[in-house]
Amino acid sequence: MELVVLNTSGKETGKKVTLDESIFGIEPNKHAVYLEVKQYLAAQRQGTHKSKERSEITASTKKLKKQKGSGSARYGDIKSPTFRGGGRVFGPKPRDYRFKLNKALKRLAKKSVLSQKMKENSIRIVEGLSIAAPKTKDFITVLNALALNDKKSLFILADTNKSVYLSSRNLPKTKVMKFNEISSYDLMNAGEIVFLEGAVEKFQENLKK
Numbered sequence: 001m002e003l004v005v006l007n008t009s010g011k012e013t014g015k016k017v018t019l020d021e022s023i024f025g026i027e028p029n030k031h032a033v034y035l036e037v038k039q040y041l042a043a044q045r046q047g048t049h050k051s052k053e054r055s056e057i058t059a060s061t062k063k064l065k066k067q068k069g070s071g072s073a074r075y076g077d078i079k080s081p082t083f084r085g086g087g088r089v090f091g092p093k094p095r096d097y098r099f100k101l102n103k104a105l106k107r108l109a110k111k112s113v114l115s116q117k118m119k120e121n122s123i124r125i126v127e128g129l130s131i132a133a134p135k136t137k138d139f140i141t142v143l144n145a146l147a148l149n150d151k152k153s154l155f156i157l158a159d160t161n162k163s164v165y166l167s168s169r170n171l172p173k174t175k176v177m178k179f180n181e182i183s184s185y186d187l188m189n190a191g192e193i194v195f196l197e198g199a200v201e202k203f204q205e206n207l208k209k
Contacts (some may be wrong), residue, residue: 054087
C-alpha cells in the first residue's frame with residue numbers, strides 16, 4: 001500500500017511512502033473505536049458536580065409537628081428531602097470519570113480509524129512543512145494549496161514544531177499534534193488527516209510497540 005507524497009503547494013513530488021497493511025488496511029473494529037472515544041470523552045469531564053444532602057443543609061432541626069395524633073404523615077425537620085429546599089436524596093458527588101483500557105485495544109482502535117480513513121481517501125502525506133516565524137497567514141496558504149480550507153484537518157508532526165503549532169492555533173477547523181499524542185478521537189474528529197513525511201514511519205513504529 002503506497003501513497004504519493006505532496007509538497008506544500010499540493011503537487012506530487014514523485015516520491016511514494018509505503019504504508020503498513022496491518023495498520024492502514026485492516027477491517028475496522030467499531031467497538032474498539034467506541035471504547036477509546038468513550039474513554040477520551042470521559043476523561044474530559046470535570047466531575048465537580050455536587051448537591052447537598054440532608055446533613056449538609058443549613059436549617060432548623062426542630063421537629064415540625066408532633067409524631068402522633070395529627071392524622072397525617074409523620075414529619076421530621078425542614079431539611080427533609082420531601083420539602084422544598086431540603087436535602088437531595090442520593091445526589092451527585094464529585095468523582096473521576098476516567099477508566100482504563102489496555103494498550104492492545106487502543107492500538108486496534110487507532111488502526112481501525114486509519115483503515116477507515118484510508119478507504120475514504122482521507123489521508124495525505126506532505127513532504128515537509130517549515131514556517132520560519134509563527135504566521136497564521138502562511139499556514140492558511142498551505143491549507144488552500146491542499147484544498148483543506150473548508151475541512152476539518154489534523155496535521156501529524158514527527159517532532160515538536162512550535163512555529164507550525166502557533167501558526168495553526170487560531171484556526172478552528174485545524175489541529176496540529178505530534179505523532180505520539182494522537183488518540184482515536186482526534187483521528188475520528190478530523191475530516192482529513194495529513195502526515196508530514198517523517199511522521200508516518202514514527203507513527204507506524206509507535207503502533208507496533
